[in-house]
Amino acid sequence: MAAASPSRPEIISLFRSLLRTSRQFSDYNIREYSKRRTIDGFRLNKQLTDPSAVAAAFADGKSQLELAKRQVLVYSLYAPKVKSIMELNH
Amino acid sequence: MAAKLITTALRRTALRRTASLKPINLRPFSTAAATIPDPYDDPSSLTVKGVKISGRPLYLDMQATSPVDPRVLDAMLPFYLSRYGNPHSRTHLYGWESDEAVEIARGQVAQLINASPKEIVFTSGATESNNISVKGTLHFYKEKKKHVITTQTEHKCVLDSCRHLQQEGFDVTYLPVKSDGLVDVGKLRDAIRPDTGLVSVMAVNNEIGVIQPMEEIGAVCKEFKIPFHTDAAQALGKIDVDVDKWNVSLMSLSGHKIYGPKGIGALYMRRRPRIRVEPQMNGGGQERGIRSGTVPTPLVVGMGAACELARKEMEYDEKRISMLQERMLNGIRAKLDGVVVNGSEERRYVGNLNLSFAYVEGESLLMGLKEVAVSSGSACTSASLEPSYVLRALGVDEDMAHTSIRFGIGRFTTEEEIDRAVELTVKQVEKLREMSPLYEMVKEGIDIKSIQWAQH
Numbered sequence: 450m451a452a453a454s455p456s457r458p459e460i461i462s463l464f465r466s467l468l469r470t471s472r473q474f475s476d477y478n479i480r481e482y483s484k485r486r487t488i489d490g491f492r493l494n495k496q497l498t499d500p501s502a503v504a505a506a507f508a509d510g511k512s513q514l515e516l517a518k519r520q521v522l523v524y525s526l527y528a529p530k531v532k533s534i535m536e537l538n539h
Numbered sequence: 540m541a542a543k544l545i546t547t548a549l550r551r552t553a554l555r556r557t558a559s560l561k562p563i564n565l566r567p568f569s570t571a572a573a574t575i576p577d578p579y580d581d582p583s584s585l586t587v588k589g590v591k592i593s594g595r596p597l598y599l600d601m602q603a604t605s606p607v608d609p610r611v612l613d614a615m616l617p618f619y620l621s622r623y624g625n626p627h628s629r630t631h632l633y634g635w636e637s638d639e640a641v642e643i644a645r646g647q648v649a650q651l652i653n654a655s656p657k658e659i660v661f662t663s664g665a666t667e668s669n670n671i672s673v674k675g676t677l678h679f680y681k682e683k684k685k686h687v688i689t690t691q692t693e694h695k696c697v698l699d700s701c702r703h704l705q706q707e708g709f710d711v712t713y714l715p716v717k718s719d720g721l722v723d724v725g726k727l728r729d730a731i732r733p734d735t736g737l738v739s740v741m742a743v744n745n746e747i748g749v750i751q752p753m754e755e756i757g758a759v760c761k762e763f764k765i766p767f768h769t770d771a772a773q774a775l776g777k778i779d780v781d782v783d784k785w786n787v788s789l790m791s792l793s794g795h796k797i798y799g800p801k802g803i804g805a806l807y808m809r810r811r812p813r814i815r816v817e818p819q820m821n822g823g824g825q826e827r828g829i830r831s832g833t834v835p836t837p838l839v840v841g842m843g844a845a846c847e848l849a850r851k852e853m854e855y856d857e858k859r860i861s862m863l864q865e866r867m868l869n870g871i872r873a874k875l876d877g878v879v880v881n882g883s884e885e886r887r888y889v890g891n892l893n894l895s896f897a898y899v900e901g902e903s904l905l906m907g908l909k910e911v912a913v914s915s916g917s918a919c920t921s922a923s924l925e926p927s928y929v930l931r932a933l934g935v936d937e938d939m940a941h942t943s944i945r946f947g948i949g950r951f952t953t954e955e956e957i958d959r960a961v962e963l964t965v966k967q968v969e970k971l972r973e974m975s976p977l978y979e980m981v982k983e984g985i986d987i988k989s990i991q992w993a994q995h
Binding site: 478479481482486489513516517519520523524529531532533534535536537 | 955
């Protein structure tokens, strides 16, 4: 199902799904990185105008979403019992 | 469509259920009765080596190793689960797909350093690559070439290989470094002899993070037609590494410093002009005879994925890590005086910050920083209490060398972690200085170096 050019609601939906998935990571550092990289990634690509570049970035984003969903599962299976110091209050 | 809904629902319940499952026993195969309480059993705190901490420390030791990026892990897992073939098996699908993956990874590594895939040999790590480069080259050319030039701040494996060569009868020149950690290219030029077989200078130092003048050294080596080897384990994926611009003949690369798996590295060997080495691992002739042994497909795929990620993320990471380093340095300097940055401040990799705190004892500083995972300048290479040889080569005083701390900032470090580390370090240093009689004397204006200590 090749997307000719993703529409704005599709892009926003992808962004929201990526953020939602990122929030589920059990590891503090990976979780923060995922959220930050998603926001920065979409912000950097906002200026893209060439439709093939936009479609390529969208496809890349979709594959990253699939990857993130798999890795959230894997990380949760092996999450250490003791959390990172940063997640406990001072 | 219905199938998709069902699988999503199943996966969600699996996630919920596994989150509430009893924690997996991490040692299911131990047959001995557990008489020592497992330090990981108690979920509220962690007691290891007699120290109790409430959570896993924040990790600021990126030069020792780096966490595996989830995108790298995702690339590696299929090769542990279903695609487990030996890449050298020529007769079935398992071998063919494994070989294809290895060749793709080879291309990914080569692209990061602007080399051809045919010039990359996979090894077990940068240490092995360094051994092959130093000992292998000299052994191959031992009829005509008897001399090696290296620096005093090299990694232990290079220095040890050189010492081994010395015992075999070769000559080695250990070039001194300036007080900022950089090599004097003039001194290098003077040290070159007609029978010099190799010049080995590491690109980015693992302890102090200084970036050596690679292009100038490469130009000198090209002029005298001497093979140039560099240990780029810390430089790969962090600064712009180009084998043509640097004119290197041999380059050691490491997987686990660039968010890849441990146990894998690579060696770049130039084809034009061809550099030849004597292999250190003999066997079935894999990796063009340079390094025999089955190529570990999952690790190689991981290293390739890590290199490709590094190529895409280098600019973003560098900007961010540079911002974090400034934040840390300014945060510490704002609250403390007597803080010295070891190594050149201009020519350094931004993710490595090696600081010495005056009038503070090193071991007690580290003991107080139990919630931050950092390394001291000395512990990296030896188990003895001697201060690091790298800091000694820089001419740092013994007492300052003992109090050095190396902060390693990486892709996954957050601003909150930096702020927390600054807060903890400042608190600990202030506490120690308050107890220190030497600091009291300094505050009164007495020059410590002029004191004649009386003997009882």
